[in-house]
Structures are given as structure tokens and as C-alpha cells.
Amino acid sequence: MNSDDMSAIGEGFSSLDLIYQCLIDDDKYQAFDKALRDVIVPDSRVLELGTGSGILSMIAGRAGAKKVTAVEFDPAIADVARQNVLNNDLGDCVDVVTGDARTITFTEPFDVVVMEMLATGLVDEMQVLAMNNLHRQGLITEATIVIPFAQENYVSLVHANFAVHGFTMSMVSHLWSHDDYADKFKELTKPAMLNNVCFAHENEEVFSGQVVLDILTDGEVNSICLSSTVVVDQNRTITLDSTSSLSPLVLVPLPLRAVKAGERVTLEIEYTFGGGFSNFKARYI
Ligand SMILES: C[S@@+](CC[C@H](N)C(=O)[O-])C[C@H]1O[C@@H](n2cnc3c(N)ncnc32)[C@H](O)[C@@H]1O
Numbered sequence: 617m618n619s620d621d622m623s624a625i626g627e628g629f630s631s632l633d634l635i636y637q638c639l640i641d642d643d644k645y646q647a648f649d650k651a652l653r654d655v656i657v658p659d660s661r662v663l664e665l666g667t668g669s670g671i672l673s674m675i676a677g678r679a680g681a682k683k684v685t686a687v688e689f690d691p692a693i694a695d696v697a698r699q700n701v702l703n704n705d706l707g708d709c710v711d712v713v714t715g716d717a718r719t720i721t722f723t724e725p726f727d728v729v730v731m732e733m734l735a736t737g738l739v740d741e742m743q744v745l746a747m748n749n750l751h752r753q754g755l756i757t758e759a760t761i762v763i764p765f766a767q768e769n770y771v772s773l774v775h776a777n778f779a780v781h782g783f784t785m786s787m788v789s790h791l792w793s794h795d796d797y798a799d800k801f802k803e804l805t806k807p808a809m810l811n812n813v814c815f816a817h818e819n820e821e822v823f824s825g826q827v828v829l830d831i832l833t834d835g836e837v838n839s840i841c842l843s844s845t846v847v848v849d850q851n852r853t854i855t856l857d858s859t860s861s862l863s864p865l866v867l868v869p870l871p872l873r874a875v876k877a878g879e880r881v882t883l884e885i886e887y888t889f890g891g892g893f894s895n896f897k898a899r900y901i
Pocket of ligand 1: 634635665669671687717718731733
């Protein structure tokens with residue numbers, strides 16, 4: 617694919633809509649804005665990977681950073697970010713670079729790294745791979761401030777209602793906070809922590825583990841419900857659960873299993889961070 621073809625993809629509906637939906641998420645930006653204002657000083661050199669509209673880099677610039685490098689791999693989206701930076705008179709501070717966060721290299725260190733390539737369970741987006749790229753280059757030291765600091769991922773067992781338009785659509789389903797999903801599932805266990813991914817150190821790119829869940833009420837399990845909490849700052853004073861563009865609940869179908877209150881169910885789960893739900897494997901053991 618040449619760069620003209622890539623540009624055509626970026627101008628399509630879905631990728632530009634995604635970054636606009638990200639942009640109008642007030643809860644998320646208030647949290648990131650506060651976290652950035654808390655740490656940025658006039659000498660701060662900031663790196664953002666996966667900049668989209670450029671908003672987080674521009675917030676860092678507005679907070680007083682000396683220099684911000686913003687990386688985006690979609691050339692058309694990178695152009696949008698460049699234009700947003702210029703339109704807001706931040707061209708002297710924010711430099712938008714077209715590049716892949718998984719492989720891009722830097723010779724200069726950064727004081728603050730900010731990144732929002734997050735997804736529920738970190739299944740779909742590449743935050744772990746992008747952070748690992750920086751760790752492998754020795755760019756993250758104890759002095760580097762990493763925003764967000766971590767993401768906690770949880771699973772519960774549910775009975776999901778996959779009925780849509782008179783069909784049974786048993787498939788991975790994202791339930792956004794602005795949608796009415798009250799009748800979409802019945803929780804049969806409380807959420808239990810699956811993993812806690814701290815971005816301040818390098819992470820294994822494949823997760824493999826077991827989780828034990830206590831059944832609360834008689835019923836039939838047919839799905840996992842995956843949920844996430846983003847820990848924005850290192851002191852855990854700013855956290856984000858599901859917002860309009862972040863961490864929707866995700867239903868992942870499982871084989872049907874009748875359960876009784878008080879029963880204990882163990883799941884084995886394996887997936888590659890950033891590898892998508894086609895690589896997400898879960899089974900009862
Ligand atoms: C969820 S959006 C968030 C955008 C922006 N950080 C925000 O908070 O509004 C993720 C962005 O990262 C970009 N992205 C995804 N994978 C990338 C990669 N490997 N390298 C660079 N950019 C990437 C996407 O094109 C998209 O613009």
C-alpha cells in the first residue's frame with residue numbers, strides 16, 4: 617500500500633469519526649488535563665503516541681510544556697492534528713510526526729509520556745506495544761512520568777441477551793456508557809481482576825492467567841463481561857471507569873453453562889495485547 621492509499625483510508629468515515637468521538641469525551645479530557653497540569657513544568661519535554669486529533673499534545677502545550685512530540689501513524693489523521701495545532705497557535709511547541717508507535721525511535725529523552733491508545737482489557741489497541749517500544753529504547757526511567765500510569769482489567773460472568781432485530785447475534789459486543797444496555801445482560805458474579813497492566817515498566821505482550829469467580833445466583837452463563845479502570849496518575853488520585861469513548865463493557869461469548877449460587881467457576885484466559893478479539897481465548901477449567 618502506498619502513502620496515497622493510506623491517506624484514502626484515513627479520510628474515510630470510521631477513523632475520523634473515532635478521533636472525533638474521542639475528542640468530545642469531557643470526562644476523559646478533564647482527567648488527562650488535570651494529570652498533565654499536575655506534572656508539567658516550563659522545561660518539560662513531552663511525548664504523545666497515537667495523537668489522533670492532537671488534543672492531548674495540545675493540552676500539554678497549553679499546560680506550559682517546552683516541547684511536545686505527537687506521533688500518529690495514519691497520515692490523514694496526522695494532517696488533521698497538524699492543522700489543529702496551527703489553528704491554535706501551538707506550532708512552535710507541538711511537532712506532529714507521522715510514524716508507528718510500535719517501532720518509532722528517538723534519540724532524546726522525554727520527561728512526560730502521555731498516551732491514549734486504550735481499549736477495554738487492552739485487547740484492541742496498541743498501548744502495551746507502544747509503551748514497550750519506549751521501554752526497549754531505555755526512554756522510560758524512574759524519572760519519567762507516564763500518563764496513564766496503569767490499567768486494571770476485570771472479568772465477570774454474565775447471562776447476555778444477544779437478541780437483536782429478531783435474531784440471536786452471539787458475538788463480541790461493546791456496550792457504551794451512553795447506550796441503554798440495562799436489558800443486555802444479567803450479572804452472575806461480581807467482577808474479579810484479570811490483570812493490572814502498569815505502563816511504567818515493560819509488559820509481556822501475551823497475557824495468560826486464571827481467574828476464579830463465585831456464582832451469586834442460579835442461572836446460565838453464556839458470556840464474559842470485560843471491564844476496565846484507567847489509573848491516570850501514579851498516586852491513583854485520578855481514575856476513569858467507562859466514559860463515552862473509553863472502556864465500554866465488552867461481552868465475549870462463552871459456551872453455555874448452567875450454574876448454581878455458591879458454585880466457584882475458574883476461567884483460563886489468554887490473549888495478545890493489541891491483538892484484537894479474534895485472538896482472545898477463554899475457557900472453563
Ligand atoms: C483512541 S484514538 C485516541 C486519540 C487521542 N490520543 C485522543 O485521546 O483523542 C488512538 C489514536 O492512535 C492512533 N494509533 C493507533 N495505533 C497506532 C500506532 N501503532 N502508531 C501510531 N498511532 C496509532 C490511531 O490512528 C488514533 O488516532
